Amino acid sequence: MKIAVFAGDGIGPEVTAQALRVLDALPIKVSLIEGDVGGVAYKRHGLPLPAETLVAAREADAILFGAVGDFDCDHLERHLRPEQAILGLRSELGLFANLRPAKVFPGMEGHSALKPEIAGAIDLLIVRELNGDVYFGEKGTRTTAQGLREGYDIMSYDEGEVRRIAIAGFEAARKRRGKLCSVDKANVLETSQLWRDVVIETHADYADVELSHMYVDNAAMQLVKSPGQFDVVVTGNLFGDILSDQASMCVGSIGLLASASLGERKTAYGTFGLYEPIHGSAPDIAGKGIANPMATILSLAELLRHSLGEEQQAARIEAAVAAALADGVLGGDLGGTANCSEIGDAVLTRL
Amino acid sequence: MKIAVFAGDGIGPEVTAQALRVLDALPIKVSLIEGDVGGVAYKRHGLPLPAETLVAAREADAILFGAVGDFDCDHLERHLRPEQAILGLRSELGLFANLRPAKVFPGMEGHSALKPEIAGAIDLLIVRELNGDVYFGEKGTRTTAQGLREGYDIMSYDEGEVRRIAIAGFEAARKRRGKLCSVDKANVLETSQLWRDVVIETHADYADVELSHMYVDNAAMQLVKSPGQFDVVVTGNLFGDILSDQASMCVGSIGLLASASLGERKTAYGTFGLYEPIHGSAPDIAGKGIANPMATILSLAELLRHSLGEEQQAARIEAAVAAALADGVLGGDLGGTANCSEIGDAVLTRL
Numbered sequence: 001m002k003i004a005v006f007a008g009d010g011i012g013p014e015v016t017a018q019a020l021r022v023l024d025a026l027p028i029k030v031s032l033i034e035g036d037v038g039g040v041a042y043k044r045h046g047l048p049l050p051a052e053t054l055v056a057a058r059e060a061d062a063i064l065f066g067a068v069g070d071f072d073c074d075h076l077e078r079h080l081r082p083e084q085a086i087l088g089l090r091s092e093l094g095l096f097a098n099l100r101p102a103k104v105f106p107g108m109e110g111h112s113a114l115k116p117e118i119a120g121a122i123d124l125l126i127v128r129e130l131n132g133d134v135y136f137g138e139k140g141t142r143t144t145a146q147g148l149r150e151g152y153d154i155m156s157y158d159e160g161e162v163r164r165i166a167i168a169g170f171e172a173a174r175k176r177r178g179k180l181c182s183v184d185k186a187n188v189l190e191t192s193q194l195w196r197d198v199v200i201e202t203h204a205d206y207a208d209v210e211l212s213h214m215y216v217d218n219a220a221m222q223l224v225k226s227p228g229q230f231d232v233v234v235t236g237n238l239f240g241d242i243l244s245d246q247a248s249m250c251v252g253s254i255g256l257l258a259s260a261s262l263g264e265r266k267t268a269y270g271t272f273g274l275y276e277p278i279h280g281s282a283p284d285i286a287g288k289g290i291a292n293p294m295a296t297i298l299s300l301a302e303l304l305r306h307s308l309g310e311e312q313q314a315a316r317i318e319a320a321v322a323a324a325l326a327d328g329v330l331g332g333d334l335g336g337t338a339n340c341s342e343i344g345d346a347v348l349t350r351l
Numbered sequence: 352m353k354i355a356v357f358a359g360d361g362i363g364p365e366v367t368a369q370a371l372r373v374l375d376a377l378p379i380k381v382s383l384i385e386g387d388v389g390g391v392a393y394k395r396h397g398l399p400l401p402a403e404t405l406v407a408a409r410e411a412d413a414i415l416f417g418a419v420g421d422f423d424c425d426h427l428e429r430h431l432r433p434e435q436a437i438l439g440l441r442s443e444l445g446l447f448a449n450l451r452p453a454k455v456f457p458g459m460e461g462h463s464a465l466k467p468e469i470a471g472a473i474d475l476l477i478v479r480e481l482n483g484d485v486y487f488g489e490k491g492t493r494t495t496a497q498g499l500r501e502g503y504d505i506m507s508y509d510e511g512e513v514r515r516i517a518i519a520g521f522e523a524a525r526k527r528r529g530k531l532c533s534v535d536k537a538n539v540l541e542t543s544q545l546w547r548d549v550v551i552e553t554h555a556d557y558a559d560v561e562l563s564h565m566y567v568d569n570a571a572m573q574l575v576k577s578p579g580q581f582d583v584v585v586t587g588n589l590f591g592d593i594l595s596d597q598a599s600m601c602v603g604s605i606g607l608l609a610s611a612s613l614g615e616r617k618t619a620y621g622t623f624g625l626y627e628p629i630h631g632s633a634p635d636i637a638g639k640g641i642a643n644p645m646a647t648i649l650s651l652a653e654l655l656r657h658s659l660g661e662e663q664q665a666a667r668i669e670a671a672v673a674a675a676l677a678d679g680v681l682g683g684d685l686g687g688t689a690n691c692s693e694i695g696d697a698v699l700t701r702l
């Protein structure tokens with residue numbers, strides 16, 4: 001089995017290195033291929049997603065991804081910026097389903113800006129569509145009839161795109177508490193109306209799952225007011241971008257949150273996917289060795305679970321992280337003093 | 352001076368009635384015109400925004416708006432649904448600037464899901480564009496080359512639309528703490544890139560205001576983590592819809608939040624505008640007389656301030672509401688027992 005490791009920018013390399021130490025300690029044989037993505041790839045190859053990186057991605061069973069983002073690249077044209085690496089991987093590899101669980105680790109309730117009893121009740125999964133919506137529609141600038149500059153982006157979804165992510169949502173709900181909330185803006189958008197229609201049609205095959213619909217503005221309110229009401233939330237690319245980040249922050253400890261982006265391709269033991277911590281490249285602390293690698297270590301656990309079929313090893317890693325936290329091994333993001341490699345050590349000794 | 356009163360659906364009529372009692376108690380001569388909007392208008396006239404309502408709106412100096420939304424109308428075609436009344440008024444009347452202040456009334460910190468010290472620090476104003484974006488672009492359904500149903504909506508902004516809302520944002524920031532944060536998704540959307548470029552250009556005339564830019568996903572996180580960091584936030588129609596509702600819920604007491612939607616037309620003493628509480632029609636409690644009318648009473652205060660130039664009377668109303676709250680006159684939404692007319696009484700006696 002082959003894992004492609006794309007560490008990327010900022011704290012990406014530091015946190016990925018600790019995850020690889022954990023992988024190395026497991027009784028699993030995998031081969032690793034490294035590849036450049038993001039600002040570092042631009043600096044070395046002139047492109048945020050070089051062809052050789054994409055080749056490595058296609059040859060792998062899974063990708064462990066660090067982070068992309070580099071202030072040095074802010075002035076570049078859009079297609080050269082670091083973000084294009086992750087957008088390009090998602091679309092080139094057909095990674096259409098982004099799974100973002102948000103759950104508070106026991107004892108971490110106090111780190112949320114929400115009241116501890118509200119934060120402690122969070123146990124939800126956001127299933128975000130990643131290959132369509134206004135992200136990938138035709139876009140550009142043009143001149144209006146009045147001679148004004150205008151920017152435009154076309155938002156759209158077709159029924160096939162909606163159905164496959166709806167299925168991902170229903171399947172996930174079935175494995176959890178059996179509740180799916182579909183978020184859209186069907187009172188204003190035709191794209192959302194089609195979304196809602198197709199989700200309702202798909203529900204016919206999942207009568208055991210309780211389906212509800214919520215407008216995105218209300219969802220943003222409910223995620224603050226009582227996030228504990230949600231089990232699985234399925235939504236489009238743009239709304240998912242906003243709501244999943246909001247939900248992460250409701251949890252409070254974003255240095256502990258992993259994500260998986262899955263496609264349709266099957267591996268020998270699961271589904272091909274890309275795994276990344278939800279925190280970004282954090283340029284302000286990059287290179288200091290103080291970033292918290294737990295989210296990347298937990299992303300590795302998701303990789304083992306979904307792409308390599310190694311549920312047992314995944315659970316072992318998760319238990320080791322939980323044990324380290326319970327023993328007070330906290331990074332600076334959680335008010336502690338443990339640095340990046342110390343946290344790696346702590347997880348390793350508890351494996 | 353003429354005020355158009357559009358009470359609308361659900362709790363709209365109850366809360367509007369209390370605001371009119373307050374208006375009646377002020378030493379101001381105004382004439383009132385009533386008009387039907389929303390589901391009630393559909394039931395009486397077959398349209399959510401009948402022509403006579405629009406005529407009344409155009410003849411007035413300001414509109415006091417209750418709420419629209421009615422489950423009975425959920426099955427109707429989009430152009431017949433209650434929401435079209437508010438969307439239609441915004442576009443027909445050129446109400447492009449939605450001002451949504453979010454601030455915790457003293458003593459109300461505990462009602463937020465956020466920790467009291469975080470909620471208590473909220474004092475921000477969201478300036479949301481209301482006439483453009485994906486709300487009003489071409490939209491529809493079509494069939495893809497593969498024969499699939501597809502929904503689409505075009506998102507766009509031209510430089511004129513961005514400049515006038517940017518000016519509204521800078522002007523508001525000048526009257527407050529001098530900080531403007533522009534929220535967009537310029538790393539993905541061309542509409543946002545143009546937005547950002549024009550906001551930066553407009554800044555040249557407002558060098559005294561401190562301008563920053565934030566991606567919408569990050570803004571959704573920051574509004575949870577430390578909403579106290581924001582002074583004025585300016586953003587487009589769609590992002591504003593989501594973030595302003597999120598910000599309201601961070602405050603906790605949405606039964607106390609007013610909003611103003613302003614256009615370019617001037618009245619004798621100010622700017623023509625529409626004023627509404629940010630809570631909706633709340634069909635579950637409609638007709639029971641238990642809705643909290645404070646947000647509508649505070650919307651009346653904003654109306655007096657912006658459209659009628661009656662700053663003194665506006666401040667009087669706001670002080671009376673604050674005094675009632677301080678004396679423990681709380682609606683059911685705030686855990687109290689005061690009903691709709693009792694809250695009206697309490698504000699009146701403190702005027």
Ligand SMILES: CC(C)[C@H](C(=O)O)[C@@H](O)C(=O)O
Nearest residue numbers: 083084086087241538539568
């Ligand atoms: C970097 C950016 C293009 C990306 C997105 O908007 O999808 C990020 O915010 C994310 O959520 O992974």
Ligand SMILES: CC(C)[C@H](C(=O)O)[C@@H](O)C(=O)O
Nearest residue numbers: 187188217434435437438592
């Ligand atoms: C009712 C709906 C169309 C409206 C909007 O999306 O603008 C509402 O959510 C609002 O914010 O006033």
